[in-house]
Amino acid sequence: MKRHRIPRKVFDALAGGSGGAHAVGYLQVAQYSRRLLLLRGVRDAARAEEPKRARRARQAFALLAEIQELAPEAVETTIRYPTVGAWARDVLVGRGDTGGLAALAAAAAVRAGFPRPIEVPASDGVVVLPSLGRAILPDCNSAVVRPGVARVTAAHGVSVRIPTDPYRDAPGWQGLRRMEAEYHGMAIRLLLDEGDPYRMPGTEVAQTRLSPAELESWRAGMRRAWRLLVRFHWTAAEEVAAAISVVSPLVPHGKEHTSATAHHTFGGIGLSLPPDDHAFAVALAHEVQHTKLGALMDLVPLTRPDDGSRHYAPWRDDPRPINGLLHGAYAHLGVAGYWRRQRAHERGATMMRAHMEFARWRDAAALAAHTLAASGRLTDAGEIFVAEMARTLRAWRREPVPKVALDHARTAAVRHRARWHLRNGMDPAG
Structure with a gap:
């Protein structure tokens, strides 16, 4: 067994808000090991099921191992797919179906061109093959995947190629569609997941696939956002390209754009379509912070167990536990960093917006960092992490901001605190 460690220089770089692709590499390696352990746990959990299901799970796990010997990249690509982590965790806490092992093995077999057929479960006439897409087979609750001929065949004889x-889509097949962008030789390649039931747990995912026109709007927005990140936010662009591989469309909250990251779906994020190029770029910079922190905390606990205490977060309407506050502070450190750099490249009203956003979120993150440091709920490593965050924010708070932008930022902060107090009946300072 290999013990994963984060070098102190990498830890400090992450704590300061960045780290780059080098730091993300450490997190990716550890997350893959975590996935392998989860799958082993699923195999072991299947032993307690009725004999037929236990045998199928055992056979699927053995097939994965056999394919891994012949085509390790096919298995690794499949296991790394974000939804695999959420499904495996659900199995281990008693909510998921071990039959997903068969779908996982089938997806790896298709990637590898491995000839052996395998029976897979279907839900409401849909067979999901993680990392590839889904076959639509009406009135079917199981099917056989034949990787050698690339077909999914239901018991009643209907077949999808x-x-x-x-x-790419085909009759009866809905593939994971691509969103790709390249600028100055730096590329990002994302998949759009609109069908896997584990694509973004705990969020309101869009239930219908994007139309061709909607898909093009997403792709065009992605290209413009990527251009912004590569031109002016090189480290953030590196991290986004390295850490994020899948986007799942979310339902917006009213007129508000929304984004999310789920802890157990490393590599995947959720977004509703951002309203402009900056919002798209900021959403990526924001969610990659959550992605990094979640993966880091799998290796290095930064907070103590939840004791029920709740705290004011300047970006939320509800009181937050320490873990949630740390995540929010770190994400908004990334948001402030985006606007800090972007304000040097804007003119007129957009420049003032950048100054205001920078002032608003650097101060918000600094306030949260102070709350975290005083909470008594951080581990020793957590105290070091938050101290590094605070050091970055102290330096940023010394940077000048035009008075008009600063006044707008402070007014927004005061109004938020007042609304929060009325909503929660608590003193934000406490």
């Missing part, structure tokens, strides 16, 4: 490029 998986196209040579599985990310």
Whole structure:
């Protein structure tokens, strides 16, 4: 067994808000090991099921191992797919179905061109193959995947062919569609997941697939946001390209754009379509912070167990536990960093917006960092992490901001505190 460690220089770089692709690399390696352990746990959990299901799970796990010997990249790509982590965790806490092991093995077999057929479960006439897409087989509760001929066949005989490029749609097949962008030789390649039931747990995911026009709006917005990140936010762009591989469309909250990251779906984020290029770029910079922190905390606990205490967060309407406050502070450190750099490249009203956003979120993150440091709920490593965050924010708070922008930021902060107090009946300072 290999014990994963984060070098102190990498830890400090992450705590300061960045780290780059180098730091993300440490997190990716550890997350893959975590996935392998989760799958082993699923296999072991299946032993307690009735004999037929236990045998199928055991056979699927053995098939994965056999494919891994012949085509390790096919298995690794499949296991790394974000939804696999959420499904495996659900199995281990008693909510998920071990039959998902068969779907996982089938997806790896299709990638590898491994010839052996495998029976897989279906839900409401849909067979999901993680990392590839889904076959629509009405009135079917199980099917056989035949990777050698790239077909999914239901018991009643209906068959769906998986196209040579599985990310393209075909009759009865809905592939994971691509969103790609490149600028100055730096590329990002994302998949759009609109069908996996584990694509973004705890969020309101869009239930219908994007139309061709909507898909093009997403792709065009992605290209423009990527251009912004590569031109002016090189480290953030590196991290986004390295850490994020899948986007799931979310339902917006009224007129508000929303984004999310789920702890157990490393590599995946959720977004509603951002309203402008900056909002798209900021959403990526924001969610990659959550992605990094969640993966780091799997290796290095930063907070103590929840004791029920709740705290004011300048970006939320509800009181937050320490873990949630730390996540929010770290994400808004990334948001402040985006606007800090962007204000040097804007003119007129957009420049003032950048100054205001920078002032608003640097101060908000600094307030949260102070709350965290005084909470008594951080581990020793957590205290070091928050101290590094605070050091970065102290330096940023010494940077000048035009008075008009600063006044707007402070007014927004005061109004938020007042609304929060009325809503929660608590003193934000406490």
